[in-house]
Amino acid sequence: MLTSVVEEIRRAVTRDVSGSQLLHTLLRAPWLHSLLKVYDCLLEFKTLDHRPTLPHASSLAYQIMDELRTVQCPSDEIRELYKILQSPHIQALLSSHDSVAQSDYGPVLPPLPEELPGDEDAMRIVCLVKNDQPLGATIKRDEETGEIYIARVIHGGLADRSGLLHPGDLLLEVNGNPVEGLEPEQVIQILIHSQGTILFKVIPNTPQNATTNSSIFMRAMIDYSPQQDWSLPCPDVGMSFRKGQLLEVVDQTDGHWWQARKLPITTSCAGLIPSASMLKSKRREQWWSQPVPIHTCIRPDVSKPVDEKSAGFRRSFRLWRRMAYRGCRLSCYSCSPQSTSLSNPYEEVVLYQRSPQDNHRLIVLVGASGVGVNELRKNLMKMKPSTFQGPIPHTTRPMREGEQTGREYHFVTRELFEYMVCNHRFLEYGLCGGHLYGTSSDSIREVLKMGRMCIIDAEPHSLPALRSRKLKPYVIFIRPPERDVLRLTRHHARILTSCCTCRPYTEEDYEELEEASGLMEMKYRQLFDRTVENGRLEEATTELLSIIQEAQEEEQWVPAPWSVPEESKQGKQRDKKIREERRGGLTYTMDYTSDVY
Numbered sequence: 001m002l003t004s005v006v007e008e009i010r011r012a013v014t015r016d017v018s019g020s021q022l023l024h025t026l027l028r029a030p031w032l033h034s035l036l037k038v039y040d041c042l043l044e045f046k047t048l049d050h051r052p053t054l055p056h057a058s059s060l061a062y063q064i065m066d067e068l069r070t071v072q073c074p075s076d077e078i079r080e081l082y083k084i085l086q087s088p089h090i091q092a093l094l095s096s097h098d099s100v101a102q103s104d105y106g107p108v109l110p111p112l113p114e115e116l117p118g119d120e121d122a123m124r125i126v127c128l129v130k131n132d133q134p135l136g137a138t139i140k141r142d143e144e145t146g147e148i149y150i151a152r153v154i155h156g157g158l159a160d161r162s163g164l165l166h167p168g169d170l171l172l173e174v175n176g177n178p179v180e181g182l183e184p185e186q187v188i189q190i191l192i193h194s195q196g197t198i199l200f201k202v203i204p205n206t207p208q209n210a211t212t213n214s215s216i217f218m219r220a221m222i223d224y225s226p227q228q229d230w231s232l233p234c235p236d237v238g239m240s241f242r243k244g245q246l247l248e249v250v251d252q253t254d255g256h257w258w259q260a261r262k263l264p265i266t267t268s269c270a271g272l273i274p275s276a277s278m279l280k281s282k283r284r285e286q287w288w289s290q291p292v293p294i295h296t297c298i299r300p301d302v303s304k305p306v307d308e309k310s311a312g313f314r315r316s317f318r319l320w321r322r323m324a325y326r327g328c329r330l331s332c333y334s335c336s337p338q339s340t341s342l343s344n345p346y347e348e349v350v351l352y353q354r355s356p357q358d359n360h361r362l363i364v365l366v367g368a369s370g371v372g373v374n375e376l377r378k379n380l381m382k383m384k385p386s387t388f389q390g391p392i393p394h395t396t397r398p399m400r401e402g403e404q405t406g407r408e409y410h411f412v413t414r415e416l417f418e419y420m421v422c423n424h425r426f427l428e429y430g431l432c433g434g435h436l437y438g439t440s441s442d443s444i445r446e447v448l449k450m451g452r453m454c455i456i457d458a459e460p461h462s463l464p465a466l467r468s469r470k471l472k473p474y475v476i477f478i479r480p481p482e483r484d485v486l487r488l489t490r491h492h493a494r495i496l497t498s499c500c501t502c503r504p505y506t507e508e509d510y511e512e513l514e515e516a517s518g519l520m521e522m523k524y525r526q527l528f529d530r531t532v533e534n535g536r537l538e539e540a541t542t543e544l545l546s547i548i549q550e551a552q553e554e555e556q557w558v559p560a561p562w563s564v565p566e567e568s569k570q571g572k573q574r575d576k577k578i579r580e581e582r583r584g585g586l587t588y589t590m591d592y593t594s595d596v597y
């Protein structure tokens with residue numbers, strides 16, 4: 001076929017036909033169409049149903065080019081043809097044609113059944129070649145008619161890539177076996193035992209209005225394992241995910257089961273995950289069916305300040321944290337509202353790029369007590385005092401000599417402090433030495449407004465209160481290193497004891513630190529943007545610095561509502577709703593390093 005085209009071109013060249021005619025011939029050439037098809041197939045990884053029959057297209061093209069070069073006084077058309085054949089995309093096309101034509105694309109499909117119905121539209125014979133992947137389609141039975149239908153076609157799977165099977169197609173036969181009257185499980189058994197090619201006879205679904213299925217991105221707020229989910233329609237196509245993982249939801253047409261891929265995308269084939277409403281109703285059922293837990297953890301009553309003695313509160317926040325962990329960490333981490341809540345199992349996220357005129361994102365360090373959160377934070381502020389700054393806390397403590405309101409603290413009366421508590425102005429607050437201390441969201445905003453990077457450390461249960469569009473917190477979890485590195489690096493580190501004395505770390509402290517850190521990570525991982533291992537201090541600080549720079553300057557996934565402009569009506573409504581939801585959710589912790597160090 002190609003040689004005949006070559007001949008035609010040669011004749012055209014010798015007859016010196018017009019350029020448009022020549023191009024017309026070239027563009028109508030079947031081999032060019034075959035090449036384009038090959039090219040498309042290669043790009044889309046589709047099954048080739050038009051195998052090219054003409055090898056060595058590129059060498060034939062070179063022959064033509066040689067011929068054209070020999071023409072004395074070439075016309076414009078000859079020059080144009082030469083240019084076309086020489087262009088990189090035509091050469092790439094020819095070369096892909098050759099490599100595909102020389103490969104053996106098996107297997108050979110079986111012949112079509114002899115008795116085909118006259119009305120071609122009424123029935124479709126679909127032949128798929130089974131490999132080690134699942135077929136990528138699920139079936140369902142119409143309870144009234146007993147007919148078996150294609151329920152869903154998995155995005156990017158074998159059936160989807162064939163483009164021949166669609167949801168709603170009525171299944172008549174599988175490999176010559178009529179499926180009428182069979183249970184879906186029996187059909188699945190036929191499919192499981194079929195080897196090589198599988199022949200489906202289907203009545204295609206009447207085309208419906210094409211639904212636009214654009215992807216949305218979600219952060220998983222829970223762990224999910226298809227192996228433990230008995231309600232999954234087909235365990236083979238279920239997709240597991242862990243808290244904090246980013247998912248691209250490619251299909252939400254089914255209200256119960258969505259199709260998704262994990263980011264970064266390593267496979268074109270999606271998996272089935274339960275929809276948000278499905279998970280919520282499951283968790284609701286679970287919640288109702290489980291026995292009422294005997295809650296032993298200390299939950300501070302936000303309506304009245306915690307009494308120093310009852311909370312075990314000391315001057316040192318570190319000490320307070322350690323006491324709190326000792327008493328309640330296991331019970332707290334396993335039964336706090338997060339684990340039993342019926343809140344959203346997925347959080348919609350979008351890519352956000354901070355523009356230079358926007359405030360910096362709030363940097364929040366989270367970690368188990370003793371891991372070195374304060375040390376890292378102090379280190380950063382010492383290294384770059386003009387870049388990093390902590391918020392100025394409020395206190396009811398009297399001002400000491402040399403202190404200035406708005407510098408060390410905002411010194412306020414108890415009445416004003418309590419008024420601020422009632423108005424949800426504090427992100428964290430607590431009682432220390434008989435005086436109230438608190439970090440307000442306004443004091444964080446003040447730092448950000450000055451163009452500085454505000455860096456705070458927070459208890460993980462404070463994170464929901466901090467997560468707002470205005471602050472756009474970037475949360476970094478500080479994790480302890482391996483035990484050997486801990487022993488090596490904490491040689492001179494000192495831990496504060498309950499008697500307010502310092503002593504070296506013991507093996508028990510390391511054990512406690514690892515355990516608390518593991519539990520914290522397990523429970524709150526979905527709220528962490530990054531993790532830093534605090535082994536060697538200089539290395540951890542350098543890593544932290546580069547992560548913070550990335551957070552401020554590069555594109556990051558953030559909850560979708562954070563990308564809505566603040567001035568918009570929608571943005572204001574969302575803020576109001578979030579504020580209302582947060583009422584009563586205030587945390588009762590504090591960190592006043594200036595009093596501790």
Ligand SMILES: Nc1ncnc2c1ncn2[C@@H]1O[C@H](COP(=O)(O)OP(=O)(O)OP(=O)(O)O)[C@@H](O)[C@H]1O
Pocket residue numbers: 317318319321322367368369370371372373374375376489490491492493494495534535536537538540
């Ligand atoms: N990478 C490190 N290498 C060596 N020593 C460290 C390192 N990180 C922290 N330390 C030391 O460990 C001790 C505890 O650190 P730090 O006070 O920062 O802990 P923390 O996580 O803030 O705990 P808390 O909130 O309970 O105070 C301090 O003596 C500190 O100097």
